[in-house]
Amino acid sequence: MAVMVPFLSFILIFSLVSVGNSLSSNYYEKTCPHLESIVAQAVKKATASDNTAPAALLRMHFHDCFVRGCDASVLLNSKVKHKAEKDGPPNISLHAFYVIDNAKREVEDSCPGVVSCADILALAARDAVFLSGGPYWDVPKGRKDGRVSKASESFQLPAQTFNISQLQKNFAQRGLSLEDLVALSGGHTLGFSHCSSFRNRIQNFDAKHDVDPSLNPSFAAKLKSICPVKNTPKNAGSTMDTSATTFDNTYYKLILQGKVLFSSDQALLTTPETKNLVSKFAASEGAFYRAFVKSMIKMSSLNGGQEVRRDCRAVN
Ligand code: HEM
Structure with missing residues (x-):
């Protein structure tokens, strides 16, 4: 199935100056002015050859926010003696991590060390919805990336058997x-x-x-x-x-x-x-x-981490 081109009449723009702790729409205005177009391009490029990517990115952001807040903890890789969130049972079927890696690489080329992986994921989820014909909204930014990710905490996600x-x-x-x-x-x-x-x-x-x-x-x-x-x-x-x-x-x-x-x-x-x-x-x-x-704005404003990760798969 081809991805639907969004109709402009369905675009909803919700301009938020500031949400939650210190998130704001213009957080990267001076430090990374082209951030949003870089992420949007990465999502668009991935979707052109993989129409399962938008769903994956939306779910990934939800799974990130529900465990330790939106802090990109779901993006961290496991280590030899430590199983990360990503490898917890509810997250095994997450996919399309490569889209975030590609976006982060491009963002680092333009503005090194400034933009968190958690913000890139929040933007990618919004872009995924919009590219699929859904609404557009202004994403408040300024999240930090976390340093902790445990497979056992993936059970904090709701289960599909829940009443x-x-x-x-x-x-x-x-x-x-x-x-x-x-x-x-x-x-x-x-x-x-x-x-x-x-x-x-x-x-x-x-x-x-x-x-x-x-x-x-x-x-x-x-x-x-x-x-x-x-x-x-x-x-x-x-x-x-x-x-x-x-x-x-x-x-x-x-x-x-x-x-x-x-x-x-x-x-x-x-x-x-x-x-x-x-x-x-x-x-x-x-x-x-x-x-x-x-x-979405409420969920994606849940508090997160402490640093701006250089590589979304590993803490600094
Ligand atoms: C309310 C509690 C929720 C439960 C119990 C739940 C559970 C699940 C389960 C079991 C799957 C299928 C995984 C698989 O078999 O591969 C799934 C897929 C999915 N979920 Fe949820 N989910 C919930 C809420 C959400 C929310 C809040 C979002 C996003 C806003 C979301 C977005 C998605 C998407 C987009 C998929 C498809 C993923 C793909 O195609 O790769 N879910 N969910």
Whole structure:
């Protein structure tokens, strides 16, 4: 599928002068004036030959921010006797790290030692959404990179088997509301999931049901055929929604039909507040975009690290 060219009418620009601690829109105005175009070019170039890159970058930023704040801890490589976050189970399927490496290399050529990897990742996630036809927003910058990354901490990420109270608690621990949960889950309009991530819903679901009864039966049958009990190919799986390279509100329409992959997606229908938001976003792409941008800025302003890393894969 080709990546959709974004329509200008859908561009939402949210100009924030300052968010959170010391983040600001013009943080690199003097020290690295071409930063944003360098990162945008790197994302665009990668996407031209790999249309899975935007989804990967958006997810990578979320996984970064939810563990130790947005501090690029997810980018650090493991060492011989130390397993980094990247190699924790929920992060094994992260990919497209090369896009951040390429962007960082170009940024270092223009403005050495100034721009954090965490800021590059936050910009790349925004560019990934925009390139996929979604909204544009002004990213507050000035994050620092962290020096700690532990595989064990990757379990702080929410699991796809979570119910709504587990999801609510996990998000609240980061100062994020139920509205943020519903809006940010809209990231599942992009990308792909492996069978292992939703197999629990199509096989031995619980004592009474083989298949999760909240799944649409024909959708469940399709997932079962993609992910057979025996000899499932390692890379088998499903796209997250029916237009998985386009950032749109299809995901919410599919939740209402029981055609989403994870229990955590379907769980958004289980409280009146979250159900109303799902219906609102299914009915109005504009309302989804506005809420998504607001929640992304909130999530991506979670506090992070201490230094500006020279190489995104290793501490200084
Ligand atoms: C609410 C809790 C969430 C849970 C439990 C969750 C879980 C998952 C799981 C299990 C996968 C599939 C991994 C695989 O099998 O390869 C996935 C994929 C993905 N997630 Fe989430 N996620 C959540 C929230 C988010 C948020 C907040 C975003 C971004 C704003 C996001 C963006 C993505 C994207 C873009 C993919 C596709 C990745 C790719 O194609 O490489 N997710 N998620």
